[in-house]
Amino acid sequence: MARVTDLICYPVKGCAGTSVTDARLMPAGLAHDRSFMVISEDGIFRTQRRHPRLALIRPTISADGTRLTLDSAVSTDPHGTVHLDVTTSAARRDVDLFGASFKGIDQGDDVAAWLSDALGTPSRLVRVPPEHARIADGLTPGPSGYADSSAVHLLSRASLAHLNRRVADRGAPPLSMDRFRPNIVVDSHDHERDADWAALPHAEDRARRISIGSAELGYAKLAVRCAVTMVGQDVGARQGPEPLRTLAGYRRAASGGVVFGAKFSVLAPGKLSVGDEVAVTEWGDAER
Numbered sequence: 001m002a003r004v005t006d007l008i009c010y011p012v013k014g015c016a017g018t019s020v021t022d023a024r025l026m027p028a029g030l031a032h033d034r035s036f037m038v039i040s041e042d043g044i045f046r047t048q049r050r051h052p053r054l055a056l057i058r059p060t061i062s063a064d065g066t067r068l069t070l071d072s073a074v075s076t077d078p079h080g081t082v083h084l085d086v087t088t089s090a091a092r093r094d095v096d097l098f099g100a101s102f103k104g105i106d107q108g109d110d111v112a113a114w115l116s117d118a119l120g121t122p123s124r125l126v127r128v129p130p131e132h133a134r135i136a137d138g139l140t141p142g143p144s145g146y147a148d149s150s151a152v153h154l155l156s157r158a159s160l161a162h163l164n165r166r167v168a169d170r171g172a173p174p175l176s177m178d179r180f181r182p183n184i185v186v187d188s189h190d191h192e193r194d195a196d197w198a199a200l201p202h203a204e205d206r207a208r209r210i211s212i213g214s215a216e217l218g219y220a221k222l223a224v225r226c227a228v229t230m231v232g233q234d235v236g237a238r239q240g241p242e243p244l245r246t247l248a249g250y251r252r253a254a255s256g257g258v259v260f261g262a263k264f265s266v267l268a269p270g271k272l273s274v275g276d277e278v279a280v281t282e283w284g285d286a287e288r
Contacts, residue, residue: 002198002278006185011061012036013146014047014054022273025215027266028143029151030183032061037146038115041122043095048228051119056236082114105129138220142265150220150263154204155182162201166246175243178233186278204262209282215270222259222287254288
């Protein structure tokens with residue numbers, strides 16, 4: 001079996017992730033993952049596609065989700081830190097996520113002013129309301145907060161290593177895992193590397209049901225990649241054309257675009273920890 005090597009939560013959609021050693025897997029993904037979203041004044045979600053500086057904003061959220069802190073990954077950034085007590089009782093406002101209409105709970109003027117200053121454009125912060133009932137599509141549909149689609153993004157180190165070998169053949173430097181913003185990173189046990197499914201690049205494409213600890217995931221779809229993968233997460237700026245240039249040569253989907261990693265829905269919530277074994281209990285054919 002494979003094992004979990006990294007767990008990453010992204011409390012604010014589009015902002016930096018937080019690596020954790022333990023996490024609760026909820027019906028809509030890791031606890032607090034993509035439960036907040038930065039929006040324009042007219043409610044359209046902000047993304048690193050147009051605002052790569054989102055990558056430099058580091059959210060920290062309390063275990064109970066009632067306290068959120070935003071600061072900058074740049075030590076010389078003059079914007080400082082903003083703390084807020086999360087509200088779930090404020091007025092709802094309309095938000096737009098990829099053209100779909102949802103609701104968000106506005107988190108107030110102080111954090112809005114901080115974000116507007118940090119991003120250089122008027123922005124506000126909203127939270128997923130408790131009544132949020134979004135169901136993401138795919139082979140296994142499931143609840144999702146403000147993630148692009150399904151609740152959980154899983155990627156293997158073998159897939160990244162294979163990509164980086166191809167990138168190196170083009171004379172480009174290797175890419176870090178954070179370019180792809182996964183929630184769960186898996187790798188093979190070193191002493192069983194030849195036998196582990198996770199030693200094979202893109203094996204996650206064929207995993208239809210996965211057990212990790214007491215939790216269970218069901219395959220939804222392949223992860224279609226976009227311009228966010230060209231943003232250096234440590235600098236908050238595009239550094240293209242990789243990886244899209246290389247992925248287009250061997251990972252182009254029949255429906256268009258390029259794919260890398262897989263999205264899953266939560267079949268059974270539970271606790272996840274780095275080091276947990278990852279067992280594929282059902283396999284299928286790779287989608288293309």
